[in-house]
Amino acid sequence: MSNSPRAAAPSPTDLLGVRSMLSEEERAITDTVRKYVESEITPHAGQWFEDGTFPDEIIPTLGEMGLLGMHLEGYGCAGTNAVSYGLACRELEAGDSGLRSFVSVQGSLAMFPIWKYGSEEQKQQWLPDMAAGKKIGCFGLTEPDHGSDPGHMSTRAKKDGSDWIINGAKMWITNGPIADVAVVWADTEEGVRGFVVPTDTPGFTANEIKHKGSLRMSKTGELVFDNLRLPADAVLPEVKGLRGPLSCLSEARFGILFGALGAGRSCYETARDYAASRIQFGKPIGGFQLTQQKLVKMAMDLAKGELLALHLGRLKDSDAGLAPEQVSFGKLNNVRVSIDAARTARTILGGNGISHEYPLMRHANNLESVLTYEGTEEVHTLVLGQLITGQNAFS
Template sequence: MSLKPRAAAPAPTDLLGINHMLDDEEKAIRSTVRKWVEEKITPHAGQWFEDGVFPEDIIPELGEMGLLGMHLEGYDCAGMSATNYGLACLELEAGDSGLRSFVSVQGSLAMFPIWAYGSEEQKQRWLPEMAAGRAIGCFGLTEPDHGSDPGNMSTRAVKDGSDWVINGAKMWITNGPIADVAVVWASTEEGVRGFVVPTDTKGFTANEIKHKGSLRMSKTGELVFDNMRLPEDAVLPEVTGLKGPLSCLSEARFGILFGALGAGRSCFETALDYSKSRVQFGRPIGGFQLTQQKLTNMAMDLAKGELLAMHLGRLKDSDRGLAPEQVSFGKLNNVRVAIDAARTSRTILGGNGISHEYPIMRHSANLESVLTYEGTEEVHTLVIGQLLTGQNAFS
């Protein structure tokens, strides 16, 4: 057996050579989104976060790049693979979690249920407009008193002749204040149903939630329904029960398990660069053992998280598919990894780590929301625990 030549040293930000796992299309999408984020988002994200502003003028560009509902087929959607969608989410969240949240909500929480469960009329009316960014969507599930327990939601839809009348409220709704259409989930006599609601419907109100310490570059709202009357054809006809909203959440969680790594990578790269230029005790702090230990641990955890994400992406794109428990595994692990990277990176930058001149504190604050939404850490722990033990610990 002949000896193979010694492999070249890997790049510091790709220790496991994951780049070689990508095909040409995946590399192109990753490169395109990364370049756009570096040019259009990164230079301004700190100020947008501080001001609590979402740059709505970028929405048409997201549509032009095919990133809105990019994993859906037909209706002017790009029809790309789940892995491509995940890689795009990773690069978007390297800019800011609020940016990735906008894309996730638009594609996975608002467009997906219309695409999967809507009537042909609903699909034709909304999906092409949403794919282009000409119509913005939001997803109304979480309530002021019911977050992790959507089965006990208070929002109720009652038939009145051929119409539906909805009363209730939804809370922490990304895109709510700027949405043109809301996919609203409500209890009915036959179970939970989804409704496609134009936001100019009488009785619909969206109130912006301000004074946030996290996801400040994201528009978050409270939706209120006061005897909101909808025609019979507003209901999503192809799904009844919690299967509808929970399947949407699985789609969004898949984007998160990639996306969170983008925030973690941004923090790591910032800390790595800083360690090479920050001099203390006569030399760069990257030359000290404890700093190298921090950088090594972050690099290893992020690389393993990216391997996990790629594996789950390949499963989702395969005939086998991806189980909800596997999505929970990915979201739980990779958000933890990203949060640890943010906190460790902040220690390397010392006092500079809290300045918006660097992205670390912004990512750290954002990731606290990412840890909670689309299923808290506790929820995903119990999902996996139920799979392992066969015992339901939720009730």
């Protein structure tokens, strides 16, 4: 019979002790980003959401903190491991999904393809300023009529001498209205190609999409290309075909599978604190069985999501690497867990849950978009279904 001392009770916000599995550097990054979000973002996020504004003034700070393209090497990027990037995304999304989306699009969708597939000249021209927050990027793939089916995109790029002429449009583009550069994917005679497009190029227009009920603290736009002429060196030279944009989406989805948990945790912690102080029938509602059942389910689901995210992050940092199907697993599971936490937490707060004094409805509305962008539930389900059965159910 063991005489070892009883282990200390776990934290109510870390039931499985995931923090103890992190390195000292990973914990330091987590704490630094969390402190910044709690002091500079959370107090204002409700108003920014209500006003439908993104606080441009924070962008230089994000650059100074090394959060833009933080998992990339060189060119002024921080060069952290994948887990650190994921943890930073989690803390940013605890503030607001729009904040994490800005950082994720900048690093994983705009900087990553230039870093991975660009020429040395393209890297030198754009990456240092993007890492510092001096230049903003966006990613043009989704189209008005082709969201989940990029293989049938309508945007076309044709050769005209040594130049390229692009015509078409992209829709629901995060950072589009404030971007200095767009990584645009277009169909060509040689397959899908990526283009690095300065947004001041004649023929480029970015129209802001307003009247959104979700991701209101995020600048979203429609990109229109009207006989947009680019020089030959605007094309990303190291990739052809859908492999290029799909690899970028995997990078962004990795940030989401961590990030969504931040929004879920914020909802859980809000509900837990509220349940401890809200008095009904003569005692705190946290003392009632049904409230405890809700809190326990949220805590368990989020803890399992944290373990999943950390496991996938360790795979990404390992020699084995992370398969796209595993990214789909993480994105599908952890967004579901987080949106369930947002909805359940709202019920614990009752009528107060719809007030922007609390973050619950804001997170719930944001997560409705996170649920469908970077691959809908259906798309990720069919990705896993094809892996499991060997049958392609997309068509």
